Amino acid sequence: MNLAQMLFYVMSFIALASAVFVAATKNLVRSIFMFFITLFALAGLYVLALADFVAVTQIVIYVGGILVLILFAFMLSGRETLNAMALQQKQFISIGKLPAFLLAALFLIVLLNMIIKVDANNLEWVKKSIESKNDIPVNAAMTEDIGVGLMTRYLLPFEAISILLMLALVGAAHLSRKGRGA
Amino acid sequence: MNILTLIIFTPLLFGFIITVLPSAWRNSFKYITLLATLLQLGMSIWIYCNFKTGAAFGGINHESQFQFMQKLPWINLDLGAMGKMQIDYFVGIDGISVTLLVMTSFVLVIAALASWEIISNLKGFFVLFLILDMAVTGVFCSLDFFLFYIFYELMLLPLYFLIGMWGGARREYAAIKFFLYTLFGSVFMLLVMIGLYLSVKDPVTGNHTFNMVQMMNPANYQPGSVFSVLSHQTIFGFSARAVGFVVLFIAFAIKVPVVPLHTWLPDAHVEAPTPVSIILAGILLKIGGYGIIRVCISIFPDIASADAYWLGLLGVISILYGAMNALAQHDLKRMIAYSSVSHMGFVLLGIASQTAEGISGAVMQMVSHGFLSTMLFFLAGVIYNRVHDRGITHFRGLASIMPKYTTFVMIAFFASLGLPGFSAFIGEAFSLTGAFKSTTVNCLLPYWMAVCGSVGILLGAAYFLWTLQRMFFGPVNLKGGSVWQTALTDLNLREKITLLPLALMVLALGLMPSLVFAKINDSVLALIQFLQVK
């Protein structure tokens, strides 16, 4: 077992454990912070999957953007909101949640079953890409490729998403505006 | 214009008149309704008088022997490869219908007179009343199953609203219970009806038909169809015809009502306003009995003889069980309602015997019970109107305060408990005779059923006399004290006018049962013959 694998297991353990904690904890604030850790661990996993740029983006946007947004929204919205939102009296597995839990567990079983059946390592196209050296070598610097790709091959989605982002920005701003209507 | 058509749709016409009249004229509505019902009564008496008797007018399974027939093509759809859909507007009567028709129109007049007490929302009430009127008349006249079913269903809706809107304290519960019960029955009836439709072909036109008379002829069934006599189809492992019979029987048994499908009846009767109680008890129950004769045993004679034992058993159970329950009641209307269960048990017993005596007795009992229960409910309504209480134990010594009322109550009670000279005696005696005779004639019912049935007469005497003793005799002692004493005035003129013809009818039928028997006899004989031929 080499270092990469060790790292992978550690990272995935951290990610899953913290995700479970996120799901299980009663305290909203704690769960948000734990989510933070999950995202970090996931970023680590991306690195291990040879996607360093994605990992960085993950940290910048998710951790720096989304999570901060959540926290801000949460903390800026007044004391009573805070209390109401933080109010979590349900246990992790209560009778009311049993169906949800069962559902999730069954989904997990189904998915795992699929994964094992599919046997991803020996997929046809994966094998082909390995043969044709289409896979990413461990030491490749992908950032440049991504940049070029964005500006050429993926230009249209890129632009579309930027418009979407702007719309979302305007919309969010409009929605959270105080005052008339709202 | 055919007289039957006229008699069916007269009330609708008057109902329409009431609908268009402004509400300011609301006081005239009851007179209009009364006029409509009187008109109907006049027509039915005309029919009765002009009704021909004789072996050639037996009816039952010979289309040509029905009288006052009208047959118009109504819905004729060409379904291409499926053949033609043939639904006729087909009305006609034979001996069994004619007596019930007269009884019905008579009871409706009484019910219209009893509607004087209704004070709220007169327009709605009388319009619904007239629609109901049309539907019940239609049921007795129609010979097309589809038409029959439409009228049958059409009764339910006005009744539901009449009970639900003008009823007593628990009216909603009672209305919904009534509605669900009967709807339950009729939904299944619909299935059987369609099954029959698909099995029967009109020999003349070659189309599938809803004609009931043709359904009675085994030759008209298509070979291999569901209800064909020869093909012995099965549904869930039972013979299809047996299933059809049982389902139809359940539908009508709910109406009759037969124990254990009777629990809607006490509730509905108790909660309904007096005119509706009268219609319920006087007519609706008869539709059940009529349906069993006209539809159940006529279309499925083979099954009817095979299952006669169970029909008879249900009849006996109804007699005894209803009487027992009546004995235990504390509410006057409820007591009467259970007594209806008991009396209608005789009808079932008589029908099950499949002898001339039994079926004649059953029809007689239906007619007689139509009048008697009308009278009983009207009387219960009188006292309820006065003090809004019907508890048997809340009254004592009414005979001193209301002598005329007591006289009528005694007539009604004694007539109901089968005192000879009144019509109920004839009905009960001949139902029992038929039941007893059936062993020797066709071996359908064992002797003990008749004997048990006669015990029902004894119980009938017990509960009526007990009620009489508790409510009417003894020193005056009312729950409501002197307030009630002043409220309990004797009968007024309208009530006397209403009750007197009823009492006279009951007496007349008891002394001259030939009024009924002469008309039904040929039909009954035809029916018996038909049943024996199978």
Next chain:
Amino acid sequence: MPLLAFVINFSIPAKWNKVSGWASTIAILISCVLSVFVFAKVWNSNHIVHQQQLWFTIGNTKIYTGILLNNLSVLMLLLVSLIAMPVHIYSTAYMKGDENLSRYFAYLSFFCFSMLALVVVDNLILFYIFWELVGFSSYLLIGFWFTRDKAVQANKKAFIMNRIGDIGLLTAIIILFSQYHTFDITQLFADKGLIAQSVIKNGLWVAPLGSLPSIWQYIACGGIFLAVAAKSAQFPLHTWLPDAMEGPTSVSALIHAATMVAAGVFLLGRVYPLFNGLELTILAIIGCFTAFMAATIALTQNDLKRILAYSTISQLGFMIMAMGIGAYASSLFHLVTHAFFKCLLFLVAGIVIHQMAHIKDDNAMDIDPQNINNMGGLRKKLPFTFIATVIGGLALIGLPLTSGYLSKDSILIQSFEWSEGRNGVFKLIPIFALLTTWLTAFYVTRLIVKVFFGELRMLHGKPDIKLHIKDGGWQYKLPLVLLAIGCLFPLFSVNPLLYEQAWLFKGFAINGGLEREDVYHTLIPAGVNILSIIVIYVAYTIYVKRKTNIFPQEGFLYRLSFKEWYFDKIYNKVIVKPVLTLSTASFWFDREVIDGFISLLVKTGIILSKLSAWVDHHIIDGFLNLLVAIVEAISNFARKFQGGKVQYYLFSMLVIILALFILKIVF
């Protein structure tokens, strides 16, 4: 001609809406005259009038209505109208002042109508109809004073007991109908009728038109017996009769002494051919037992009318017994004579009670006007009444020169003859009958003595009460005279000592019984009467306590004066006490066991009915409600998916996806 007479007969008493009581009295008078006429025409003329017309047709059976007049029915017709007439006259006086007089006469006329119709109809259905109408009118009359609780209870009891009998009769009629396909009495019971042609063979009851298992023949007889027992107050169903005494006394006289209770015996007479040997024996035993039991009960009663009621039961028992032993003619003979003297006694009782009530009202005393312990010494106040009572009483005891002697002795003699051919237990029947006769003598004497002799016992308590009592006007006297004449022998027989000479008897006795066959015919009347007289005397002494009174047999008694005292003691110890105990016991039995049994039945019925009501409410309705609840639960469950909860939508969507996945994987 008879038909016309009966049309009038039927229609006139039906005028019961007339306010005046006289209208119905006149009506009954007319029917009385008419029936005498009819009687004269039909009696013994071998000319059986049978007319009928079609009533209605049911199926293939035609049902006729019509009348049938033979010796039996004309006799009953005459009897009923003859008894009814004095009672009507009497009632006009007796009921005077009652505010519901017209109602009373309406009921009374209605009763007469149904009774008269009952005896003449020719088919069983009509017979049943009038049979029940008789019970119904009796119900109305017993409960005439409907504000009295006891009266209402009594009439309910009477009606329900009668109803039990009616059902027996109805069952019997139905059985006969399904066996013979006819309701016609002549066809069924004539000499060569259908009944005569049917036999019981190999467990089958074979008739010309079909056969039934023989059990049904027994059940038919049982049903008829039940009807008889209910109407004529025989052993298991007799308790209503004493209670029925709550009605007006004149009603008791007419209905519960003379006519209605005789209807049972009449029915037996009509359907006599149906019964076979075994059934007749049972009848005889029951009749005998009833007679004896009722007589013992009558010994200790204090209520004037109850004594008479029990004595009626006892006499009816005699008639049934006579039927049972085949003394058909004697039975009917006794029926007729009994009607006269018992009616007389009741009317007398009515006068006495009326006068006692007067005393009670005048002096505002709290006493029971019917209690004979309060009476006494009325002989002087009511001399006419006294004479009538003595005649009636002697007839009831059956002393010579009265009509009761003729009929009662004929029954006794025939019972001895009957038992001659048998052994063992059957011997007891005539012996018990004999015993009953003596008991009768005893209680009748006791009654007369207590009421009319001695001094008014009320006076002991309050010596200063005023007494304004008298026999009453002619409305009282005329009926008494009429009936008293009916109690004496000449009306029935030229020879006061030999019953065989009675013309009534000849009318019925077709086979034998007319010759003085053996020693019984002389021995029994003599023995019975001597003993009866002794009993009367003994009773007399017990109750009068040797008060010197003029009494016909004084000389005879005087010679035995010493022994007499001695007798008295023994009598008290050996006979009276046990008899008292026995009668108390039998009264108790009557009250507790039979009544108790019936009230137990009633209770059981009520409990059963409560139970069934409960079942109805909880189980059957409950089942329905359960169905409703299930449907509701299902629909609520379904409704949840549309509850506007986003998470449920999501959840259900995911579940379905999952299900698809799983299906995909599995299959």
Next chain:
Amino acid sequence: MISLTDFLIVSAVLFCIGLYMIVSKHNAIQILIGIELMLNAAILNLVAFGKYDRFNNGGQMFALFAIVLAAATTAVALAIILNVYKQYKTIDPGKIDKLKD
């Protein structure tokens, strides 16, 4: 070398945790977090498979797009949640049932 299956398993577990949160939580923000978890699981799959597409770099590209989209949705969703809270004084989606019959 880390096999593809390992990534897939991790992502499946994450997905299910997110799913569980979405279905069971009564707090809109936590539901939002659940959605993010599921998105991340998806992104992890994209990235893992993207390893075998060097020239087009599709996996990583779409991972980037997805991240950006997630950011946008989150922003809008948060704004909505805040508004809902102002309106109904609760953020339990189960209790917002004004449209219910």
